[in-house]
Amino acid sequence: MHYWNEIIRSLTDKRDLSDEQLKLLLDSDAADGLLFAQADAVRKRIYGTDVYIRGLIEYTNYCKNNCCYCGIRRDNCNIKRYRLTKEEILSCCKEGCALGYRTFVLQGGEDPFYTDDKICEIVSAVRGLYPDCAITLSLGEKTKESYQAYFDAGANRYLLRHETADAAHYRKLHPEEMSLEIRKRCLFDLKEIGYQVGAGFMVGSPHQTTDCLISDLRFLQELSPDMIGIGPFLRHKDTPFRDHPDGSLALTLRLIAILRLMFPHALIPATTALGTIHPEGREMGLRAGANVVMPNLSPVSVRKLYSLYDNKICTGEESAQCRVCLEQRVKNAGYQIVTDIGNVRR
Numbered sequence: 001m002h003y004w005n006e007i008i009r010s011l012t013d014k015r016d017l018s019d020e021q022l023k024l025l026l027d028s029d030a031a032d033g034l035l036f037a038q039a040d041a042v043r044k045r046i047y048g049t050d051v052y053i054r055g056l057i058e059y060t061n062y063c064k065n066n067c068c069y070c071g072i073r074r075d076n077c078n079i080k081r082y083r084l085t086k087e088e089i090l091s092c093c094k095e096g097c098a099l100g101y102r103t104f105v106l107q108g109g110e111d112p113f114y115t116d117d118k119i120c121e122i123v124s125a126v127r128g129l130y131p132d133c134a135i136t137l138s139l140g141e142k143t144k145e146s147y148q149a150y151f152d153a154g155a156n157r158y159l160l161r162h163e164t165a166d167a168a169h170y171r172k173l174h175p176e177e178m179s180l181e182i183r184k185r186c187l188f189d190l191k192e193i194g195y196q197v198g199a200g201f202m203v204g205s206p207h208q209t210t211d212c213l214i215s216d217l218r219f220l221q222e223l224s225p226d227m228i229g230i231g232p233f234l235r236h237k238d239t240p241f242r243d244h245p246d247g248s249l250a251l252t253l254r255l256i257a258i259l260r261l262m263f264p265h266a267l268i269p270a271t272t273a274l275g276t277i278h279p280e281g282r283e284m285g286l287r288a289g290a291n292v293v294m295p296n297l298s299p300v301s302v303r304k305l306y307s308l309y310d311n312k313i314c315t316g317e318e319s320a321q322c323r324v325c326l327e328q329r330v331k332n333a334g335y336q337i338v339t340d341i342g343n344v345r346r
């Protein structure tokens with residue numbers, strides 16, 4: 001007990017640990033109680049009990065990539081593909097605004113149908129109608145010029161999980177044509193342009209080791225992102241990883257707490273994947289240091305089609321239902337949803 005106290009104190013004070021100490025903390029559940037309590041204390045010192053909401057609009061499930069873990073990968077012929085029009089996206093924003101959302105997250109597969117001009121047109125339209133909102137994009141890997149164009153059109157945040165910072169592990173999760181170097185370059189380009197940047201990774205993805213997780217934490221220290229999104233890997237029946245076990249709830253919570261202590265100011269979501277692996281996963285995530293929830297704002301007609309993994313939650317609910325549901329869940333966990341956008345850089 002004394003030893004764990006020391007480690008957690010040192011992590012809190014220095015926002016860092018040696019690789020050996022991190023390994024001990026990651027591989028044992030002995031310190032979980034202390035760790036979660038400390039992460040919650042740090043989060044409350046900085047953010048009080050506030051939880052930010054981001055309205056997620058999943059605007060296309062077409063993807064030119066073939067990541068081995070992802071249900072909307074190019075080679076999956078078993079899903080019906082869809083694309084939302086600009087008008088449909090704007091109507092999601094309108095509904096979201098009425099429900100109190102001040103951040104819209106446009107997320108999709110890498111879909112060449114949406115050329116840079118089309119993306120800029122959509123972003124400008126949202127920016128024109130909602131000048132005070134934050135616009136977050138999560139469209140995958142693009143050139144620096146494209147990222148700059150979206151930024152100039154009014155986007156201010158970008159989510160791009162690095163997925164794994166270990167090059168050999170990256171190779172096992174992705175086909176030959178993708179590379180960790182490009183992924184990292186994108187993240188640094190985004191930062192240079194002035195976006196608030198979100199990185200992150202799946203916990204328990206196939207072939208992941210504790211050393212991979214330590215590399216993830218080291219990479220995040222190098223990048224210093226504003227947002228860090230992590231969630232358990234969950235298998236999808238139509239992917240090459242269909243027979244791999246799901247990631248662990250406990251390890252995901254442990255990592256959320258470690259991230260809160262390493263990056264006290266970061267925006268850390270309690271993700272949909274966390275809510276899928278356990279009915280109260282998002283509440284547990286909040287208690288372990290997370291401070292963002294991202295309810296779905298996509299039209300119900302397409303929700304089931306954005307199937308990254310099996311049994312994804314919130315695919316039958318209307319946006320208003322998700323909003324009320326999450327309000328209650330956040331309250332039950334001991335926190336409250338706030339609707340301001342947070343520290344957006346413009």
Ligand code: SAM
Pocket residue numbers: 069070071107108109110138139140141159160161163201202231232233234235236273308309
């Ligand atoms: N195309 C964009 C990109 O690559 O960043 C955004 C969409 S991508 C589907 C969003 C995230 O879903 C990925 O970064 C990945 O971490 C997560 N994801 C995909 N398949 C998953 C799975 N089977 N289990 C858990 N998370 C998954």
Ligand code: FES
Pocket residue numbers: 295296313314317321322323325326
């Ligand atoms: Fe969608 Fe609970 S958040 S139903």
